[in-house]
Amino acid sequence: MTQNLIIIGAGMATGRALEHLLDADADYNVTLFNAEPRGNYNRIMLSPVLAGDKTYEEIVTHDADWYAANGVTCRFGERIAAIDRAAKTVTAENGDVLPYDKLMFGTGSNPFMIPLPGHDLEGVIAYRDLEDTQRMMDLGPDHQCVVIGGGLLGLEAAAGMAARGVDVTVVHIMGHLMERQLDEAAGYLLRKALVDKGITVKCSANSKEILGQDGHVRALLLDDGTELPCDLLVMAVGIRPNVALAQEAGLAVGKGIHVDDQMVTSDADILAVGECVEHDGAIFGLVAPLYDQAKVAAATLMKEPAQFVQKELSTKLKVTGCDLFSAGDFAEGDDREDIVFRDPARGVYRRLVIENNVIVGAVMYGDTADSNWFFGLIRDKTDIADMRDTLIFGPAYQGGSAADPLLAVAALPRDAEICGCNGICKGQIEDAIAAGATDLAAIKATTKASASCGTCTGLVEQVLAVTLGDDFVIPAAASICGCTDMTHEDVRRMIKSQELKSMPAVWQACGWKTSCGCHVCRPALNFYLLADWPLEYTDDPQSRFINERKHANIQKDGTFSVVPRMWGGITTPNELRAIADAADKFAVPTVKVTGGQRIDLLGVKGEDLPAIWKDLNDAGMVSGHAYSKGLRTVKTCVGTDHCRFGTQDSTGLGIKLEKTLWGSWTPHKLKLAVSGCPRNCAEATCKDIGVICVDSGYQISIGGAAGMDVRETDLIAQVPTEAEVIDIIKAITQSYRENAKYLDRIYKWMGKVGLDWIREQTVDDLDNRAALVARFEVSQSIYRADPWAQHATQKAESYQPVANLSMEAAE
Amino acid sequence: MSDWIDITALDAIPQRGARLVKTAHGCVAVFRTGADEVYALDNACPHKNGPLAEGIVHGAAVTCPLHNWVISLETGEVQGNDEGQVATYPAKVEDGRVLLDASFLTRRAVA
Incomplete structure (x- = not known):
């Protein structure tokens, strides 16, 4: 007979348990209560929502249709008032009494609120659910926010809000950030990265009181007397298992609800999973063990044998773009030795803690590429005596040539875990492939591998490649198009x-x-x-997109836009007069100022292009290449010429850069900017290449983007002279041209080869830099020329119709 | 009955390119392929009226510059998953000259 299962709480653990039950067609009528007025969503993904990378809709794991299709009765926004274990009933808030055969707790955890004076003021929140996230998103730029807690959650909240322009201060009671996952040195690097992003970090800081005004938070007072003004105060100091209801029902409760290896509580008909449970003295916050529990609980409900086992855990995190990894125990001890590797310039730190020739702990910051290998050594207690000399450098240095990554994946055993979030092993992926899942989407759908945080996507694709052989081409290496199989x-x-x-x-x-x-x-x-x-090669206009063939941007009605170059954004009354005259003469319907500091004439007929170019040429202007996969603009601020803050002649440098780089073809468009001081009015840090002038010289950074992707540049070099800036930028441009895939912006290229490689080629290796500059100049000897002048004088005829039969037709 | 009009020299059209012929009822695009065949089609993609003469010519097809629809130069039919039809007109090359059928003008006038 069908039994009643009541689930309390729609979190990640119960959601997963429910999936297992429904997948197996378990014979239960399910009723799902949730205090939040919504169903299951991926709580780990609240940080991307806060940062604006995802929307709430994208992180919903089960929607109303799913519950309806699976016959789950949803009571969202309703709490359970009481449980009568003797009668086996629950009472809902509204008085409804529902009988159960099995009851499952998934009440999760409550954020711990420090009972400081003023903690109940309006504007003091936790960071736990969608409402909290929404409050933070609603704060808006130029407001101030204090985050108490320098753990993962607090830092994600801080980074997300800082990205939205909020002035954020993090207050942490311990001496360094994320002390549970990182040692002091890595904590320091993390702090430095956050400070570089404009976040204020106060460690070893004790909060004393939350100050308010008219019932709303006004500031946080520290016990050294410092007042930190704020419009919003986020407390992210930890979570406590939510056991109140279980306690009232008389279940055995310690730190969490006690469960056995089958996830059964002290009442044989009541189970519990997730952050509310205590198993063998431990409580849980990471998603992987929660999913394990969900699987065991579902099996128990279906009377199948299963056992929850706590596993060695590693933490691989990304906080504000910094890669972090930690695993095992990295406390110092008399019988323990450290191997440490530091590269301050790159912000890389690695530390291995060794006991009796076995790695017992590892911390990595900045470069976590080899973390899986180190985690394997910890878990398997591998004797590292033989490779100790080169151990810290990772698997690539353990003798022989660098391994083919596919061979490495091929060599993994079937029980090697690929997806840490969902506990999916290589064997399960292989089985799914054998059952017909032959691409990443199908693997995600059938196994959930790479469906949570997504960091294992590359590995999953490699398993596909190894298993399917030629039938699977790793997407990153897809062929150019149907004309060829080559990449x-x-x-x-x-x-x-x-x-x-x-x-x-x-x-x-x-x-x-x-x-x-x-x-x-x-x-x-x-x-x-x-x-x-x-x-040797002559450009083939017929292989170019129309914009580059006709040196103008095609518009939706087949007309074109014309953008003359304004070097460094500087123009003159005469140029403006000539532009105005041209706009009148050719009846240009729209004249617009562009984001690249110049003027766009929109709606010019294709036939008129050579004539309008000639007029602009006559006034001394040339093509702005606003249409090209090549140098677009060098945006500048006014620098020392006029600005009271300017530290260098940013306008002059911008003009020099534009005059040296213009006309060059690159894999995708190339936008530069030069700002005269760190106030960065030219927005140099979201350009492909940006220069920020400082008192001591020039900071060059690359890989910014402000389109479909938005990303801040990474610093590649700081140099004292303009001449060096120009050489390095020429070298970067040339290396980008020689090595990047067509249509990859610099940031995508950088994602493949790495900032360090680019720095080595263009900054550190002076001979190579000079060679790149020389090759750039060779190429520019052909292409540093105005295509408009060339077309207006030599190819004007090709812009006209080849014949006009309209008169004949009229006869 | 065909009545061929001399339009231009073949060399006036770039290989894998096109030139326009103005008519009283809009422009016709005359394409030249890599193999020196010529084709005449309406200069308007059935999708959003994109100017086909500005597209990239490959094999006996052209890709519209606005949204990458691919149109067969031989039949005027839209290729791949999209659907549509562009009107085509007789065209040929003789002694290095491109000829169009005059009757297409009348037909265009009727249409």
Whole structure:
């Protein structure tokens, strides 16, 4: 007979348990109570929601349709008032009495609120659910916020709000941040990274009182007398298992609700899972053990044998873009030794704690690429005596040549865990593939691997590649288009090594399957040939998108926009007059100021292009390349010329950069900016290459973006002279041209080769820098020229119709 | 009955490119492929009227510059998952000259 199962709390653990039950068609009528007025969502993803990377809709794991389709009775926004264990009933808030055969607690945890005076003021919140997240998102820029708690949750709250322009101060009682996951040195690096992002961090700081005004929080008072003004105060100091209801019902409760290995409480008909439980003295906060518990609880409900086992845990986190990893025990001890590696310039720190030739703990900051390998050594208690000398450098240095990553994945045993969040092993993924899941989406749907935090996506794809062989191509290495099986990288290698200098040569040597490519591969090949053989290869306009073929941007009605260059954003009355005259003469419907500090004439007819260019040329202006996969603009602020804060001549440097770089083709558009001081009025830190002037010189940073992706640049070098700035930027541009995939902006390229590699090539290795600059200049000897002048004088005819039959038709 | 009009020299159209012919009822795009075949089509993509003459020509097809619809130059039919039809007109090359069928003008006038 069908039994009644009542679940209290729609969190990540009960949601998962419910999935297991429904997948197995368990014979239960399920009623789901939740105090929050909504169903299951991925609580780990609240931080991306706060940071604006995801929306709430994207993190919902089960929606109303799902509950309806699976016959789950939902009572959201309702609490349980009482449980009568003798009668086996629960009483809802509204007085409804419901009988149960089995009851499952998933009441989660409550944020711990320090009972400081003033903790009940309006504007003092925890960081726990969607309402809290919404409060933080609603605060708005230029407000002040204090976060108490320098653990993961507090720092994510701080980083998310700082990204939204809030002035954030983190107050932490311990001597360094995230003391449970990081040692002091890594905590220091993390603090430095946060401070660099404009967050104020106060460690060893004791909160004394929350000050209010008219019932609303006004400031936090520390016991050294410091007052930190704030409009919102977020307490993120920890969580406590929510056991109140269980306690009232008379269940055995310690720190959490006591459960056995089958997730059964002291009452045989009541189970508990998630953050509210205590198992063998431990309570739980990370998602992996919660999911394990959910699986065991579901099995227990279906009368199948299962046992919850606590596992060695590692923590791999990303806080505000900083990669962190810690595992095991890294406290110091008499019988323990440390191996430490530091690279202050790159902000990299690694520490291994060794006891009797076995690694017992590891902390990594800044570069966590080898963390899985180290975690394996800890878990398996591997004797490291033989590799001790090079251990800290990771698996690539343990003899022999660097391993092919696919071979490494192929060698993993079936029980090697691939997805830490969901506890999915390689064998389960292989089984899913055998059952017909042959791409990442199908693997996610059937196994949940890589469906939570997503950091294992690359590994899952490698398992697919190893298992399916040629039937699976790792997406990052997909072929250029249907004309070829080769990837961008393969083709570029062929062009260089086989000295292929024409498009037909590439088609022949690389076995193109079509006669002359397509609109996807031809622009890419044209760029690669141009970048590698600037003197030998002639640009093929017919392989360019129309904008680059006609040196203007096509609009939706087939007209074009014309943007003359304004070097460094500087113009003159005469130039403006000429632009105004041209706009009148060619009846330009829209004149707009662009984000790159120049003027856009929109709605010019294709036939008029050569004539309008000629007029602009006559006034001394050239193409702004607003249409090109090449240098667009160098945005500047006024610098020392006028500004009372300027530290260097940012305008002058911007003009010099633009005059040296203009006309160069790059894999995608290339935008620069030069700001005269760290106030950064030219917004240099979201450009492909940005320069910030400081008293002692110039900070060059790369890899910013402010489009579909928004990202801040990373510092690559600080140099004292303009000449060095220009050389390094030329070298970076040339290296980008020679190495990046077509249509990758610098930040995407950097994501593949790494900032360190680019720095090595263009900053540290002076010979290589000089060689890159020389090659850049060779290429510029051809392309530092105005295409408008060339087309207006030599190709004007090609912009006109080849024949006009309108008169004949009228006869 | 065909009545061929001499439009222009073949060399006036770039290989894998197109030029426009103005008519009283809008522009016709005359395409030249990599193999020197010529095709005449309405210069308007059935999707959003994109100017096909500005597209990238590959094989006997052109990709519209606005949203990458691919149109067969031979049949005027939209390729792949999209659907639509562009009107085509007889065209040929003789002695290095491009010829269009005059009757297409009348047909366009009727349409």
